[in-house]
Amino acid sequence: MPGLTGSNGSGVGGGxxxxxxxxxNPLGPTDAQLRASLAGEASADAALALQEAExxxxxxxxxxxxxxxxxxxxxFFDVDNTMVQGASIIHFARGLAARKYISFSxxxxxxxxxxxxxxxxxxxxxxVASGKEKALSFIAGRETAEFTRLGEEIYDQxxxxxxxxxxxxxxxxxxDAGQQVWLVTATPVELAQVIAKRLGLTGALGTVVExxxxxxxxxxxxxxxxxxxxAHAVRTLAVREGLNLKRCxxxxxxxxxxxxxxxxxxxxxxxxxxxxxxxxxxxGWEIRDFRTGRKAxxxxxxxxxxxxxxxxxxxxxxxxKRR
Numbered sequence: 129m130p131g132l133t134g135s136n137g138s139g140v141g142g143g144x145x146x147x148x149x150x151x152x153n154p155l156g157p158t159d160a161q162l163r164a165s166l167a168g169e170a171s172a173d174a175a176l177a178l179q180e181a182e183x184x185x186x187x188x189x190x191x192x193x194x195x196x197x198x199x200x201x202x203x204f205f206d207v208d209n210t211m212v213q214g215a216s217i218i219h220f221a222r223g224l225a226a227r228k229y230i231s232f233s234x235x236x237x238x239x240x241x242x243x244x245x246x247x248x249x250x251x252x253x254x255x256v257a258s259g260k261e262k263a264l265s266f267i268a269g270r271e272t273a274e275f276t277r278l279g280e281e282i283y284d285q286x287x288x289x290x291x292x293x294x295x296x297x298x299x300x301x302x303x304d305a306g307q308q309v310w311l312v313t314a315t316p317v318e319l320a321q322v323i324a325k326r327l328g329l330t331g332a333l334g335t336v337v338e339x340x341x342x343x344x345x346x347x348x349x350x351x352x353x354x355x356x357x358x359a360h361a362v363r364t365l366a367v368r369e370g371l372n373l374k375r376c377x378x379x380x381x382x383x384x385x386x387x388x389x390x391x392x393x394x395x396x397x398x399x400x401x402x403x404x405x406x407x408x409x410x411x412g413w414e415i416r417d418f419r420t421g422r423k424a425x426x427x428x429x430x431x432x433x434x435x436x437x438x439x440x441x442x443x444x445x446x447x448x449k450r451r
Contacts (some may be wrong), residue, residue: 160351167350168360170336171369174317175310175361181329195306200372202308202330205299205387206361206380207315207323210398213290216315216323223282225441264337265299268346272339279322288326294418295398298379299329308369312362312388314354333361359387383407
């Protein structure tokens with residue numbers, strides 16, 4: 129993404145090396161923590177740049193929005209198994225394999241890694257490293273515009289009908305209250321933005337792959353946006369957008385997103401794994417499950433959330449005369 133790295137393409141590697149040359153406090157952050165922080169900041173940079181571009185295009189077509197804006201509240205949604213059934217990156221990989229951009233054996237290997245993670249709830253460091261290396265080798269040298277175009281095609285063919293209606297309704301509730309609604313995902317930011325745009329959301333925070341001259345270099349800026357990285361991204365975005373995190377809401381299915389969920393005033397576990405369900409019960413977080421017909425029949429708008437959104441909308445309306 130333009131502006132995410134220096135003109136020499138130093139990226140995160142250069143940032144970490146400069147820190148090492150200065151000498152790091154042994155009690156300070158680890159390299160992994162620094163990468164997570166850089167990934168979060170880069171994700172916020174990329175998300176805002178993409179959102180501004182989309183907003184400029186929309187303004188030419190639509191003019192002023194009809195819903196009064198709530199300037200200090202927002203909602204943050206994880207994607208995989210929260211907004212979309214299954215892993216979005218697997219759906220994208222299926223589409224790429226069908227177009228012969230990657231082999232079906234590579235897709236099957238990556239799918240097996242994702243399946244192990246979903247079943248066990250734990251990531252294997254070797255799986256993460258090999259999957260990241262394979263994905264970056266595939267993307268290196270490709271045009272960013274091509275990647276976005278493919279993402280749009282694959283979303284329409286393979287992902288659109290896998291969006292959870294209950295979660296989509298929650299996002300719309302926040303949009304109707306005039307709040308920003310952001311996706312937060314480990315999926316590359318260009319693909320995450322495609323999902324956000326198709327759903328009519330504000331934008332997406334995702335993993336940032338460094339680019340130069342409109343082509344991917346094959347290097348990450350920071351690391352995969354995951355765990356603590358998501359929390360850094362949300363915090364950075366909140367600072368830059370003037371959001372009050374106590375008035376914000378976050379949704380996820382995974383215990384890996386507890387750092388992000390813990391940042392906001394209202395945390396909601398959607399289709400939670402066993403560990404997140406336990407954390408949610410212990411902390412009194414709302415739990416919504418859309419995986420069965422009986423539970424999905426409920427619209428899934430908790431009373432506190434509905435009242436909060438209504439209050440935000442009324443507050444925003446009063447301030448002008450608070451997805």
